[in-house]
Amino acid sequence: MADSQKYVYSFGGGKADGKADMKTLLGGKGANLAEMSVIGIPVPPGFTITTEVCAQYYENGKKLPDAVKPQVQEAIAKVEAMVGSKLGDPSDPLLVSVRSGAALSMPGMMNTILNLGLSDVAVEGLAKKTGNPRFAYDGYRRLIDMFGSVVMGVDHEHFEHELDSLKKQRNVALDTDLSGDDLKILVEKYKAVYKKYTSTDFPQDPIEQLWAAIMAVFNSWEGKKAVEYRRIERITGLKGTAVNVQAMVFGNMGGDSGTGVAFTRDPNTGENVFYGDYLINAQGEDVVAGIRTPEPISRLNDEMPKVYEQLLKIRENLENHYKEMQDIEFTVQEGKLYMLQTRTGKRTGTAAVRIAVEMVGEKLIDEDTAIKRVSPDSLNHLLLPQLDPKSKLKAVAQGIAASPGAATGKVVLSAEAAVQFAVDHPNEPILLVRKETSPEDVAGMNLAKGILTATGGKASHAAVVARGWGKPCVVGCGALHIDEKAGTVTVAGQVVKAGDFITINGTNGDVMIGQAATVDPEVSGDFATLMAWADKKRKLKVRTNADTPKDAKKARDFGAEGIGLCRTEHMFFEGQRIVDMRKMILADDEAGRKSALAALEPYQREDFIGLFEAMAGLPVTIRLLDPPLHEFLPHDEAGQAEVAKQLNVPIEKVRRRVEQLHESNPMLGLRGCRLAILYPEIGDMQVRAIIEAAIAVKKKGIDVLPEIMIPLVGTIEELAFLKKRAVAIATEIIAVENVKVDYLIGTMIEVPRAALTADQIAEEAEFFSFGTNDLTQMTFGFSRDDITSFVPTYIDQKILKVDPFQSLDTVGVGQLVIMGVDKGRATRKAKGEHLKVGICGEHGGDPDSVAFCHKVGLDYVSCSPFRVPIARLAAAQASLADGEAISRDR
Numbered sequence: 009m010a011d012s013q014k015y016v017y018s019f020g021g022g023k024a025d026g027k028a029d030m031k032t033l034l035g036g037k038g039a040n041l042a043e044m045s046v047i048g049i050p051v052p053p054g055f056t057i058t059t060e061v062c063a064q065y066y067e068n069g070k071k072l073p074d075a076v077k078p079q080v081q082e083a084i085a086k087v088e089a090m091v092g093s094k095l096g097d098p099s100d101p102l103l104v105s106v107r108s109g110a111a112l113s114m115p116g117m118m119n120t121i122l123n124l125g126l127s128d129v130a131v132e133g134l135a136k137k138t139g140n141p142r143f144a145y146d147g148y149r150r151l152i153d154m155f156g157s158v159v160m161g162v163d164h165e166h167f168e169h170e171l172d173s174l175k176k177q178r179n180v181a182l183d184t185d186l187s188g189d190d191l192k193i194l195v196e197k198y199k200a201v202y203k204k205y206t207s208t209d210f211p212q213d214p215i216e217q218l219w220a221a222i223m224a225v226f227n228s229w230e231g232k233k234a235v236e237y238r239r240i241e242r243i244t245g246l247k248g249t250a251v252n253v254q255a256m257v258f259g260n261m262g263g264d265s266g267t268g269v270a271f272t273r274d275p276n277t278g279e280n281v282f283y284g285d286y287l288i289n290a291q292g293e294d295v296v297a298g299i300r301t302p303e304p305i306s307r308l309n310d311e312m313p314k315v316y317e318q319l320l321k322i323r324e325n326l327e328n329h330y331k332e333m334q335d336i337e338f339t340v341q342e343g344k345l346y347m348l349q350t351r352t353g354k355r356t357g358t359a360a361v362r363i364a365v366e367m368v369g370e371k372l373i374d375e376d377t378a379i380k381r382v383s384p385d386s387l388n389h390l391l392l393p394q395l396d397p398k399s400k401l402k403a404v405a406q407g408i409a410a411s412p413g414a415a416t417g418k419v420v421l422s423a424e425a426a427v428q429f430a431v432d433h434p435n436e437p438i439l440l441v442r443k444e445t446s447p448e449d450v451a452g453m454n455l456a457k458g459i460l461t462a463t464g465g466k467a468s469h470a471a472v473v474a475r476g477w478g479k480p481c482v483v484g485c486g487a488l489h490i491d492e493k494a495g496t497v498t499v500a501g502q503v504v505k506a507g508d509f510i511t512i513n514g515t516n517g518d519v520m521i522g523q524a525a526t527v528d529p530e531v532s533g534d535f536a537t538l539m540a541w542a543d544k545k546r547k548l549k550v551r552t553n554a555d556t557p558k559d560a561k562k563a564r565d566f567g568a569e570g571i572g573l574c575r576t577e578h579m580f581f582e583g584q585r586i587v588d589m590r591k592m593i594l595a596d597d598e599a600g601r602k603s604a605l606a607a608l609e610p611y612q613r614e615d616f617i618g619l620f621e622a623m624a625g626l627p628v629t630i631r632l633l634d635p636p637l638h639e640f641l642p643h644d645e646a647g648q649a650e651v652a653k654q655l656n657v658p659i660e661k662v663r664r665r666v667e668q669l670h671e672s673n674p675m676l677g678l679r680g681c682r683l684a685i686l687y688p689e690i691g692d693m694q695v696r697a698i699i700e701a702a703i704a705v706k707k708k709g710i711d712v713l714p715e716i717m718i719p720l721v722g723t724i725e726e727l728a729f730l731k732k733r734a735v736a737i738a739t740e741i742i743a744v745e746n747v748k749v750d751y752l753i754g755t756m757i758e759v760p761r762a763a764l765t766a767d768q769i770a771e772e773a774e775f776f777s778f779g780t781n782d783l784t785q786m787t788f789g790f791s792r793d794d795i796t797s798f799v800p801t802y803i804d805q806k807i808l809k810v811d812p813f814q815s816l817d818t819v820g821v822g823q824l825v826i827m828g829v830d831k832g833r834a835t836r837k838a839k840g841e842h843l844k845v846g847i848c849g850e851h852g853g854d855p856d857s858v859a860f861c862h863k864v865g866l867d868y869v870s871c872s873p874f875r876v877p878i879a880r881l882a883a884a885q886a887s888l889a890d891g892e893a894i895s896r897d898r
Contacts, residue, residue, distance in 0.1 A: 013075055014058075014079070015057060015061050015073060015075055015076045015079050016055050016056070016058070016076070016079035016080055016082070017030075017034060017038065017055060017056045017058065018053070018054075018055045018083050018086050018087075019038075019041050019042045019045040019053065019054060019055065019056070020045055020051060020052065020053020020054060020086075020087070020090055020255075021053055021090050022045060022046065022048070023045060023046065024041075024043070024045040025042065026039055026042035026043075027039065027042055027046070028040060028042070028043035030042070031111045032059065032111050033058050033059060033060060033250075034056045034058060034059070034109075034250055035059055035108075035109035035110050035111055035249060035250030035252070036109060036110070036111060036112065036351045037056075037107060037108075037109030037250070037252050037349055038056030038109050038252050040350045040351055041054065041056070041252065041254070043329075044326075044347055047325070047329060049322060049326075049347050050344075050345060050346050051347050051348075052254050052255040052346050052348070053086070053087045053090040053091065053254070053255050054087060054252060054253050054254030054255055055083035055084075055086070055087065055252075055253055056109075056251065056252050056253075057080065057222065057250060057251040057252075057253070059110065059246070059247040059248045059249060059250045060247060060248075061073060061076055061226070061248075061250075061251075062247060062248025062249050062250070063247040065248070066229075080222075080253075084218075084253075087102065087104070087253075087255050088102055090255075091255050095125050095214045095215070095218070096125065096127075096130070096213070097130070097133070098130055098133045099136070099137065100133060100137055101126065101133055101134055101214070102255065103123050103124060103125040103255070104124050104125060104218070104253050104254060104255055104256055105120055105121065105122050105123075105124065105252075105253070105254050105256055106120070106121045106124055106218070106221040106222065106225065106251065106252070106253055107120045107121075107225075107252045107254070108225045108229075108249045108250070108251065108252075109249060109250045109251075109252050110229075110246055110248070110249040110250065112243055113351055113354065114234065114237050114238070114241075118158060118224065118225055118228035118231070118234070118249075119157070119158050119293065119446075119447070120154070120293055121154045121155055121159070121221045121224075122147070122150055122151065122154060122256065122293065123147040123148065123154075123256060124151060124214065124218060124221055125214040125217065125218075125256075126144075126147060126151050126214075127212040127213075127214065128212060129212070130214070131144050131148045131195075132144075135188075138261070140188075141188040141192075142187060142188030142191060143258065143260060143261050143262070144188075145191035145192050145194075145195055146183075146191050146260055147258070147260070147291075148195050149191055149194045149198050150291060152167070152195065152198040152202055153167040153198060154293070155210070155217065155220075155221070156198070156201070156202045156205070156206070156210075158224055159220050159221055160202070160205075160206045162202060162205040164446075166201045166204075166205065167198055170197040170198060170201060171183060171194065174186065174190060174194055174197070182300065183300075184289055184290075218253070222251050222253075225249060225251045226248070226249070228249070229248045232448075233448055233450055234447075236450050236451050237450050239803055239804070240450065240454050240477075242810055242815070254348070257339045257341045257344075257346045257348075258291070258339070258341050259290055259291050259339040259340060260289050260290055260291050261289070261341060261342055262289055262342070263288060263289060264312075264340070264342050264343045265288070265289060265339075265341050265342055265343075266286055266287055266288040266289060266308075266312070266340045267286065267287055267291055267294065267295060267338065267340070268284055268285060268286030268287070268305060268337070268338050269284050269286075269295050269335070269336070269337050270282060270283060270284025270285070270286075270305050270319070270323075270335075270336050270338070271283045271284055271333060271334070271335050271336070271355075272323045272327050272333050272334045272336070272353070273353075273355075273359070273363055274359060275333070275353055275355040275356065275359050275466075275475055276356055276358070276359055276409065276410070276412055276466075277358060277359055277362065277412075278355065278356075278359035278362025278363045278366070278534075279362070280366060282305055282319070282323055283305065283466065284305040284336075284466060285303065285304060285305060285465035285466055286302055286303055286305055286307075286308050287300060287302045287303065288303075288311065291339075295465065300463070301463055301464065301465060301486065304466075305319075312340060312343070314343075315340050315343070315345050318345050319338065322345075322347065323336075326350055327372070330350075330352070331372045332352050332381075333352070333353045333355065333363050334350045334352065334353055335349075335350070335351050335353035335354065336349060336350045337349040354472055354475055355386075355475060356386070356389040356411060356475050356478065357382070357383075357386035357387045357388060357389030357478060358389050358390050358412060360381070360382045360383065360386050360389075361382055361387070361390065361534050361535050361538050364378035364379075364381050364382050364534075364538060365378060365537050365538055375541045378538065378541065379538070379541055379545060379881065379884050379885060380885055382538065382881060383855075384855040384858075384878040384879075384882040384885065385855060386478060387535075387877045387878050387881060388478045388874075388878070389413070390529060390535050390877075391528070391529060391566075391874050392412065392413030392414075392478065392480065392529065393413060393414055393526030393527060393529075394413065394414050394526060394528075394529060395511070395513050395515075395518075395524060395526060395527075396525040396526055396527045397527070398525070399524040399525055401511060401521075401524045402520065403513075403518035404500045404502060404519060404520060404521055405485055405487035405499050405500045405518075406487075406516075406517045406518055406519065407460070407461075407482040407484045407485030407486075407487075407488075407517045407519060408464075408465060408466060408471075408483050408484040408485075408517055409482065409513075409514055409515055409516050409517040410464075410471035410474060410475070410481040410482060410483045410514060411459075411474040411475040411478075411479060411480055411481035411514045412480065412514045412515040413458075413478075413479075413480035413514050413515065414458075414480055414512070414513050414514070414515070414524065414526050415437075415439060415456075415457040415458025415479070415480040415511070415512055416437060416439070416509060416510070416511040416512075416523045416524050417437035417439030417456065417457040417458060417509065417510070418433075418436055418437060418438060418439065418507050419441050419497060419504055419505070419508055419509070419510050420438055420439070420440055420441070420456075421441055421490060421492045421495065421506055422449075422452065423440070423448065423449040423452025423453065425452070425506070426440055426451070426452030426453075426455045426456055427451055427452055429455075430455045437457045438452075438455055438456045438457060439456060439457060439458050439460060439511075439512065440452050440455075440456035440458075440459050441460045441461075441488070441497050441510065442459075442460075442461050442470070443461065443462045443463055443490055444462070444463050444464050444468065444469065445459065445461060445468075445469050445470040445473070446469055447469070449469075450473065453470075453473055453474070453477070453479070454477065456479065457479070458474075458479055458480040458481060458482075458512050458514065459474050459479060459480075459481040459482075459483075460483075460485060460488070460510065461481075461482075461483045461484070461488075462484075462485055462488035462489070462490060463483070463484060464483040464484050465484055466483070468484075470483050474514070479514075480513070480514030481512075482513070482517050482518075482519060485517075485519055487499055487500045487519075499519060499521060502521055509521075509523040510522075511523060535877075538881070539567060539877060539880060539881070542880050542883070542884035542885075543567070543880060544884075545887045545888055546880060546883035546884040546886070546887050547862060548861060548862050548866065548867070548868060548869055548883040548886070548887075549569045549570070549846075549868035549869075550567065550569055550868065550869055550870075550871070550876055550879045550883060551568055551569055551570040551571055551572030551573075551846065551868050551870040552566075552568035552570075552571055552572065552870060552871065552876055553571070553572060553573040553574075553848060553852070553870055553871060553872055553873075554568075554571050554574060554619070554873060555574055555575050555576075555578040555579060556618070556619075557618035557619060557621070557622040559873050560618075560619055560622035560623060561622050562873045562874075563873035563876055564622065564623070564626075566874070566876040566877050567877060567880055568626075568873065568876045569626055569627075570623060570626035570627040570628060570629075570713070570868075571619060571628040571630075572629050572777065572846055572847075572848045572852070572868060572869070572870020572871075573631060573717075573777070573848035573870050574628065574629065574630045574631060575634070576612070576615075576631060576632060576634075576694060577633055577634055577635050577639075579611070579612065579615050580608070581640075584607075585608060585611055586640065587654060588604050588605075588607040589604070589608065589640050590641060590651055590655060591603075591655060592604035592608070593637050593640060593641060593665065593669075594655065594657060594661060594662065594665055598689060601687060601689055601690075602689050605689055605690065605693040606693075608693065609693050609696065609697050612694060612697035612701075613697040613700050613701045614701075615701075616628075616697055616698050617701045617704055617705055620701060620705040620710065620712045621705055621708075621710060623713075624710055624711070625710065625711030625713065626713065627713040627715055628715065629717050629754075629775075629777060629870075630694075630698055630714065630715065630716060630717060631717045631756065632684060632690075632694050632695075632716070632718055632719060633690055633691070633694065634679055634683075634719045634720065635679055636669065636671065636674045636675075636677055636678055636683070637669050637683070638666065638669040638670065638671070638674060641662070641665065641666050641669070642666075643666060648662045648663055648666065675785065675791070676786075679719075679720060680718075680719040680720025680721075681718050681720050681721050681726045681727070681730055682720065684718070684730055685729060685730065688730075688733055691718075691730060691733065691734070692733060692737055695716060695733075695734045695737045695738060696737055696741065698714050698716060698751075699737065699738045699741045699742065700741060701714075702714045702749045702751065703741070703742070703747045703749055706747055707747065713750065714749070714751045714752075715751065715752045715754060715775060716734055716753045716754070717754055717755060717756055717775075717777055718730050718731070718734075718753070718754070718755045718756070719755070719756045719758070719779070720758060720759060720782070721757075721759065721762055721769060721773075722759040722761040723761070723765070723769075724768040724772060727755055727769060727772045727773060731772050734753055738751060752774040752844075753772075753773070754773045754775030754776060754844075755769060755773045755776065755777075756776075756777050756778070756779040756848070757769075757776050757777070757778045757779065757783065757825075757828050758778070758779030758780075758781075758782035758783045758786070759782070759783075759786060760783065760786055760787055760824055762828070763783070763824035763825070763831075764824075764827065765831075766827065766828040766829075766830075766832040766835075767831035767834060767835045768835075769832065770832035770833075770834075770835035770836050770843055771835060773843075774843075774844075775843065775844040775845065775846075776828060776829070776832050776843060776844075776845045776846075777845075777846050777847065777848045777870075778825055778828065778845070778846070778847040778848070778849065779847075779848060780816055780825075780847050780848075780849030780850075780851045780852075780857075781813065781849040781851075782849075783821055783824060783825075784812050784813055784816075784849070787817070787820055787821045787824060788812060788817070788820070788821075792813050795811070795813070799811055813850065814850075814851075815851065815854045815856050815857055816854065816856070816857035818857075822860055822864075825847070825860075825864060828845075829845050829864055829866065833845070844867050845865075845866050845867055846861075846866055846867055846869060846870055847861060847866065848870040850871070850872075851869075852869040852870045852875070852879060853869075853872060853878055854882075855879075855882035855885070857869075858882035858883055858886060859882060859885070859886040862883060862886035
């Protein structure tokens with residue numbers, strides 16, 4: 009274990025204080041720089057200030073531990089000795105970069121500061137030493153820009169405006185076309201911008217620059233973009249960020265220099281090919297910032313074949329060493345290669361699955377490692393819609409395919425606009441269109457269905473973040489002209505206004521104007537292989553929430569082992585069904601209700617036949633009618649008039665019934681089992697339809713396993729009352745038809761009292777299904793329909809770690825689940841029976857919630873069809889992690 013007083017770890021020259029397994033202390037970047045230093049990879053020397061310093065900085069009221077500064081001074085001296093130049097030397101200045109680096113990668117948390125150490129005097133010394141004034145002044149203007157924007161908060165656009173103006177004056181397209189004298193002028197303009205927006209001159213003391221940059225890194229940890237990224241990714245428990253200070257090597261020294269970002273395998277597809285971008289005569293941030301559109305890494309073989317061959321060898325060495333796909337950054341200075349970073353590469357779900365499966369085949373890893381390596385949520389990438397082959401939309405432009413899948417949405421031109429659009433139009437898809445994205449855009453990127461940028465390459469900010477989040481993305485589309493002030497995008501001569509539809513295909517880079525249809529993917533190949541491995545390891549069964557045969561079939565294709573929740577209320581909202589349902593609600597007496605229900609019963613029977621056939625012998629849990637009746641009637645004047653006309657009743661009758669059904673808290677009112685007790689004919693009709701459907705399917709030679717679920721039970725008496733009626737109906741039908749059907753009658757545990765008295769309820773219930781949505785509502789006292797007004801603030805203020813409706817609150821709600829399981833099973837065990845228990849809320853597809861369900865011994869989870877593979881993989885990972893703590897303590 010590291011000495012708690014050691015805050016600075018040096019690396020370089022084939023030696024290092026740290027190593028790869030010290031990511032918690034050194035951050036991913038620092039740990040890997042240390043590791044590369046000792047395994048023979050050419051790494052410029054430097055040092056890492058630990059994450060512990062960041063933690064103490066905030067604990068001590070933004071004050072650094074006393075020992076940090078002298079340790080940094082000692083580390084600088086080591087770098088100076090290895091490089092042979094000194095920080096601040098006017099004739100031979102040492103220049104360094106300053107980068108952030110937490111234990112987990114957070115793309116763009118804080119932009120890098122390059123060329124730190126340059127000043128008005130040092131730039132002249134650098135120009136004289138290198139004989140390349142253009143190079144020296146290019147580095148100085150970049151430092152002023154980066155230091156100004158990152159450390160001092162000056163909008164980068166102010167510097168970019170000066171650069172664009174000078175390029176127009178000189179009639180050149182690229183910044184590399186500007187001369188050394190031009191860049192001298194640009195430096196003065198940048199210094200003027202810096203002074204205008206900071207009211208101070210650009211600092212000339214390199215030590216002052218260094219400490220300002222270090223403090224900026226630590227301050228960025230609690231900055232808006234870092235907090236937002238951690239919230240979206242649900243990253244908790246980290247101490248903070250490390251700071252990496254490294255001697256500069258220069259990719260902008262001419263045609264024999266360059267910089268690049270690459271992946272040891274294709275992060276989009278997982279193909280075992282070297283993948284990435286580079287730029288000649290450029291510095292590292294040029295590639296990732298999207299300012300220039302780079303060249304594919306394969307072309308480096310034509311321009312610098314020896315460097316390319318060396319890169320291929322390093323690629324192989326890194327993969328064999330780390331046994332994982334790597335994301336690397338490199339710089340070539342006057343023909344000499346230097347590695348600036350290696351880290352586990354972010355990838356799409358498609359790539360993650362392929363890489364994991366192929367690495368097993370290559371004997372780099374075993375099956376268990378492959379299962380653990382793929383994030384369950386990343387499987388969404390494989391389930392992303394693809395462009396419908398029948399679509400008639402034609403591509404009007406093409407960019408670089410950066411993250412697969414098709415997305416269609418209404419154009420917004422800024423992250424702020426995306427956030428506002430989502431508030432104003434919560435159900436409409438967004439397509440974020442930018443010249444390039446930056447860390448400030450993450451909130452808008454998260455809301456968008458897809459991302460399109462005019463510049464940038466496969467390693468740009470937009471590409472990396474989109475891949476990590478499974479969002480279709482096209483970058484480097486040079487045919488785009490974006491006028492944010494006018495609210496327009498010109499694509500290959502056609503003008504598209506903000507709010508109009510654009511479609512992108514992140515699989516091939518196509519850009520289309522208009523809205524295109526998409527189709528769902530299929531499970532096959534490497535995906536099927538990984539799922540088969542996962543199924544061998546998991547103990548939890550995975551069912552689906554499905555209300556139609558189509559959804560049931562899709563879920564079976566994704567590996568569902570039954571239906572854990574059929575919401576029968578969803579079957580009453582179309583065509584004649586809603587008419588008959590409204591007749592039942594408006595009926596004056598029981599006879600009128602039964603007449604309307606008799607008309608609904610054939611529909612219900614056919615519905616259940618379809619589900620039983622689709623599941624073909626797998627269990628099907630059918631919840632009896634749950635929502636309050638007011639949901640089936642319109643509340644507006646026009647809608648009520650339409651119902652009155654349709655049913656040939658006075659509109660006053662409709663109004664009166666709506667008023668009678670009005671409740672102050674309808675989710676806590678007349679619904680669930682309460683509805684069936686007041687109007688038992690409703691439940692009777694549904695039970696008849698279920699049993700008759702089961703018999704009809706069984707007569708066809710198909711096994712059926714119906715499970716009748718009575719919702720919202722809070723007392724054993726409620727369940728006993730309704731179970732008695734259900735058993736009587738089922739027994740009579742089975743006797744008449746002379747066909748044996750095995751069925752279960754159970755309940756949904758969603759009222760806290762049901763969990764507290766589960767031992768009593770299990771006297772009648774043959775299975776439990778935890779309805780964690782309502783259980784969360786009632787335990788917290790939160791309405792899930794109204795939490796948007798305060799839960800985001802709760803998360804920002806760390807009152808809540810995550811939205812409890814997205815990931816199960818294991819500390820509170822979870823205790824009710826544990827109590828319900830233990831008490832219910834104890835009762836059934838005394839009868840010599842096993843109580844089958846599952847969950848069917850939205851939490852059933854959340855990996856952390858699945859891990860909890862495994863830990864407490866549930867039999868199954870149930871989730872939406874498209875989350876079935878996610879739950880299968882999460883269940884396998886939970887089995888492999890037996891004995892370990894759940895990944896995120898709620």
